[in-house]
Amino acid sequence: MTTHTDKTCLYCHTDQTKVPLIPLEYQDRKLWICPEHLPLLIHSPQKLVGKLPDAENLTPYEA
Numbered sequence: 589m590t591t592h593t594d595k596t597c598l599y600c601h602t603d604q605t606k607v608p609l610i611p612l613e614y615q616d617r618k619l620w621i622c623p624e625h626l627p628l629l630i631h632s633p634q635k636l637v638g639k640l641p642d643a644e645n646l647t648p649y650e651a
């Protein structure tokens with residue numbers, strides 16, 4: 589049983605040697621996302637279904 593602490597973007601799996609990663613706390617888990625995919629979390633969380641648990645329950649932020 590390994591704890592999954594790889595610091596990679598939850599969407600594209602690019603690691604923090606390649607891009608700056610933004611740490612997230614979600615459902616008692618630590619996740620990381622890169623600047624390129626942070627807008628998905630804000631505006632299009634449905635695109636993270638399958639990548640992020642319960643992403644289908646997140647509400648897109650309407651600017």
Ligand SMILES: [Zn+2]
Binds near residue numbers: 597598623
């Ligand atoms: Zn990414």
